[in-house]
Amino acid sequence: MGQPPRRARQLGIIVGGLPTGPLNAITDVADVLVGQCTIDDGADLHTGVTAVVPRLAAGALPAAVSVGNGYGKLVGSTQVDELGVLESPIVLTATLSVFRAADALLGYLMERDPAGVSFNPLVGETNDGYLCDIRRRPVTERHVRDAVASASAGLPAEGCVGAGTGTTALGFKAGIGTSSRRVDVDGAARTVGALVQSNFGGTLTVLGTPMPAAELVAGGAGEEPPGNSCMIIVAIDAPLDARQLGRLARRAVFAMSRVGAAYQHGSGDYAIAFSTGPRPRPVPDALLDPLFAAVGDSVEEALLNSLFMAVTTTGLRGRVRHAVPHQQVLRRLAAAGRLHPA
Known part of the structure; x- marks a missing residue:
């Protein structure tokens, strides 16, 4: 029987010193909901939709x-x-399904505003074609609407779910991951939350310790899937303007390097940052450093959760992507003196 999915903190892997929100998830940010719809036939289809x-x-x-x-x-x-x-929910899905998903989200926005004449659905993707028959484009309008309609403030499912059902990263099975941090900024307690769709190449690195898939997986890591990418969504309840949110979004992409991202030619790496906070005045730039730290730590932990919560998956043409072997990671961290005491 395979290992049970476990979040990084459940394994004693603690990223940084900042406290998390109650759920350690993007939904710790007030007024942010997450919904997902999974398509998995146990054979050639492993994909879905994740909606923030x-x-x-x-x-x-x-x-x-x-x-x-x-x-x-x-x-x-x-x-x-x-x-x-x-102006819309943020939908994540598979590369060749992104256009159908955008049309479905457009329909949702038009129903919500019958008098509107222009809409801007925001839909991102990564390529899950290593484990899924991506050319079948199985995502439909119903899947997108179900993901949006099911959105809640609870702890989002992680790993092989929604838009992460068929994704891989750093030589292992990956998926959806999330995390959050609490910081004091300009005299107020603020929450930063991140959600990721991991599907990129490189060498897994945990707390600065390399974990090559070729060494941790029996028989090696296998071929490198094409179309590696990563989508990162950052939500914050501090009153930031668009320029400042751009600074946070850039640091979210930087955080991929902490887990060993190779930033390869074919890797479409994007971060979207938005604020739900009141806007009497933006936080002064000189006070943003705690938020930068919170973004780095929450994205790093979300990426690790996307891997540690995934399970070994057999997909298209019998291809297999193995889950990260938790015990081997813990042994290496203990040997390196990096494991947090239980």
């Missing part, structure tokens, strides 16, 4: 996009860049 659904009380929220490498299809990103606002 902020409550858009005023119709839009300050937002920014950072492009680490633009080898991807992030629908709606240029308008977010131009206007600095988010």
Whole structure:
């Protein structure tokens, strides 16, 4: 029987010294919900939809996009860049399903605002074609609407679920991961939350300790899947403007290096950051350092959760991607003196 999925902290792997929110998830940020829909036939289809659904009380929220490498299809990103606002839920899915997902999200937005004449659905993707028959484009309007409709403030499922059902990263099975941090900024307690869809190459690194898949997996890691990418979503309840959120988003992409990302040619690495906070005045730039630290730590832990919560998966043409072997990771961390005491 395979190992049970466990979050990094359940294994004693503690990233940084900042406290987490109650759920250690992006949903610790007030007014941020997450919903998911999974497509898994146990054979050739391993994919789905993950939706981050902020409550858009005023119709839009300050937002920014950072492009680490633009080898991807992030629908709606240029308008977010131009206007600095988010006007829709953020949907994540598979590369060749992103256009159907965008159309489905457009239909949802039009129903919500019958008088509107222009809408900007924001839909990102990674390529899960190593384990899934991506050309079948199995994601439908119903899957997108189910993900959005099911969004809740609870702890999002992680690993092989939603848009992470068929993804791989750093030589292992990966998926969806999330984490959060609490910090004091300008005299107020603030929460930063991150959610990731991991699907990128490199050598897994945990707390600075390399964990090569070729050494941890019996028979080696196998071939490197094409189309490696990563989508990162950062939510914050501090009053930041779009320019400041762009600074946070860039640091979210930087955080991929902490877990061993190779930032390869074919890796479409994007971060989307948005604020749900009140906007009487932005936080002064000189006080952003705690938020930068919170973004780095929450994204790093979300990436680790996306791997540690995934399970070994057999997919298209019998291809296999193994879960990260927890006990081997813990032995290496203990030998390196990096394991947090139980």
